[in-house]
Amino acid sequence: MNCLEKRILEEGVVIGDDILKVDGFLNHRIDTVLLRQIGEDFYTLFKEKNINKILTVEASGIAIACYTADQFKVPVVFAKKGENRNIGKDVYTAEVFSFTKGRTYAVSVSKLYLGPDDRVLIIDDFLAEGNAVLGLKSIVEQAGGTVEGVGIAITKTFQNGEKKLLDAGLDVRSLAPIESMAGGKIVFRQ
């Protein structure tokens, strides 16, 4: 069991059978000591991949992406949500449907910060239905770059996202893959 899984068992709060709240150390209050460990764990998983850029989406992916970038010694780019953001008109963009919010939103990256030479590691905090990562994959491909891997902190493997990303040919790895939270009991995949 790694640091993140241990922390989830200690402090994660399960609501119903499928919502996990980790606001105490990841999504609202941030424990940067844990985040550095997460960054090291992602580096261990993907260090063979010759990655030269980390891509995530605002807001809760940013901190994890930064500590991962520290290990790879490469820059982070975070995609912006919504249409009217102050990053200019020359952007790559994708539509993402959020099941949680029941609506579609746009994610965008300026064309200045992604290109055909980029070998990208996509990082995010949660994987459930996988649509945000598919949106980021589309953006990388629009730029002519390649997605070398997808590093997820917490994956709900009982939802569809992981399978969708694997089916799309992505190398997806999760630090805390959760098979079940039924009855409030968290079971990690071995």
Place this chain on the structure above:
Amino acid sequence: MNCLEKRILEEGVVIGDDILKVDGFLNHRIDTVLLRQIGEDFYTLFKEKNINKILTVEASGIAIACYTADQFKVPVVFAKKGENRNIGKDVYTAEVFSFTKGRTYAVSVSKLYLGPDDRVLIIDDFLAEGNAVLGLKSIVEQAGGTVEGVGIAITKTFQNGEKKLLDAGLDVRSLAPIESMAGGKIVFRQ
């Protein structure tokens, strides 16, 4: 001249007389080596203050806040924007008017993560009119905590925010205080 000021002169883009874009290293693409230096600089400025929490607001404040928190060895809390966020109903909240966007938005922090024992350093990337920091100050005070200082990466000292925060009794310090960008020429305060 510190690292941030140097980088602004090298890569910042001035639009008109009052907009500075630093998307290449701070607000969209992130250079984490620079951010670690910024964290060290904030620590030097505020290390006498016995700070036990860093508070910022999503999204572009998060990375700077994390690297500052690393130096102080304390947690970060980032306030969430908007009303319908998944942090529960038991929140401290404040209304912030954004001149850039011409509208008011809410910022909120769960009552779980701020309290009367908190001695807070507020961190943000930009200071222009100061309303976001005043909103965070209100949230800290609702929690019964104290704002020990305000660390800003880039302050447009030709706008009203810095004066408003000083008038409110806050200890505001900026790594890159910009007196003027008239004609596209950036002049830092000495």
